[in-house]
Amino acid sequence: MQFRSLAAGCGTYLPARVVTNAELAKTVDTSDEWIRQRTGICERRFAAEGELTSAMGTRAAQGALDMAQTTAGEVDLIVCATSTPDETFPSTATRIQAQLGMERGVAFDVQAVCSGFVYALSIADNYLRLGQATTALVIGAETFSRILDWEDRSTCVLFGDGAGAIVLKAVEATGAEREPGVLSTHLYSDGRHHDALYVDGGPSSTGTVGHLRMEGREVFRHAVVRMSEAIDAALEANGLTPGDIDWLVPHQANLRIIEAMARRLNLPQDRVVVSVDRHANTSAASIPLALHEALKDGRVQRGDLIMMEAMGGGFTWGSALLRW
Numbered sequence: 154m155q156f157r158s159l160a161a162g163c164g165t166y167l168p169a170r171v172v173t174n175a176e177l178a179k180t181v182d183t184s185d186e187w188i189r190q191r192t193g194i195c196e197r198r199f200a201a202e203g204e205l206t207s208a209m210g211t212r213a214a215q216g217a218l219d220m221a222q223t224t225a226g227e228v229d230l231i232v233c234a235t236s237t238p239d240e241t242f243p244s245t246a247t248r249i250q251a252q253l254g255m256e257r258g259v260a261f262d263v264q265a266v267c268s269g270f271v272y273a274l275s276i277a278d279n280y281l282r283l284g285q286a287t288t289a290l291v292i293g294a295e296t297f298s299r300i301l302d303w304e305d306r307s308t309c310v311l312f313g314d315g316a317g318a319i320v321l322k323a324v325e326a327t328g329a330e331r332e333p334g335v336l337s338t339h340l341y342s343d344g345r346h347h348d349a350l351y352v353d354g355g356p357s358s359t360g361t362v363g364h365l366r367m368e369g370r371e372v373f374r375h376a377v378v379r380m381s382e383a384i385d386a387a388l389e390a391n392g393l394t395p396g397d398i399d400w401l402v403p404h405q406a407n408l409r410i411i412e413a414m415a416r417r418l419n420l421p422q423d424r425v426v427v428s429v430d431r432h433a434n435t436s437a438a439s440i441p442l443a444l445h446e447a448l449k450d451g452r453v454q455r456g457d458l459i460m461m462e463a464m465g466g467g468f469t470w471g472s473a474l475l476r477w
Contacts (some may be wrong), residue, residue: 158323161223165446174188192311199432206294213438213466228290235294298312312434333394341471401414404464411429
């Protein structure tokens, strides 16, 4: 029997604290106008003191399970994408596993920064296709506010905290036209660009957590090119054209990048899901956060074809094509 991965539910969690551009401008040499014009960001959420990545991931995972009408006891795989784990080890995924009350299965983290959710989705999809798992939680959860340098106005205004998750279930693949599920995923990396986006700390280098460092123009230049390549690969692999896409759900890093990707696909802006204005860049959490919004308000319907794409530090990048 051949299997495919069916998306059965989606859930999210955002911290209660809303931080506007105006509030940041009180302590950072910036302004609401400067941030909006360059990024499209108006506000972001910051985790409360003591609020951990695992706690946010657990809340998002439970929401996804509820939508999927699935219990934690049915899950046999958790793949959590995060660059801001609770601890160096064990994995944040195992902490989520325990918090959900799961006593079976396997749980582990994936670290691909902003591409993390697409990477995690690809891994879980392969597990389900091969029959190595039956029900998977794919989670993106981040507390980037903990690794920002508040003296660096070019980066500290760009990021926020949050978590998102989807439930994937292994079902029989019939080969029917417009069959729902994950059609394909496409992953890439190029470690030569380390210095364009990284954190200047780590257990084996400095023994500290460190702070995020980024060359914004360099990242922007590569992002449009690399994500375009990943989208082209997904369309070609499935014999589709940009006109077949119902929704673009991109990584929410910068409104200019999102608009550039939409123009390249000739997609009207009302077919692009945007949440960067309210969430800022939540790294691995950004795609499921945006997807969940579009599901809640009824934009995304069963049968819709969704293109997801992202690029992050490493560089890493990739795409995923999903029929909801």
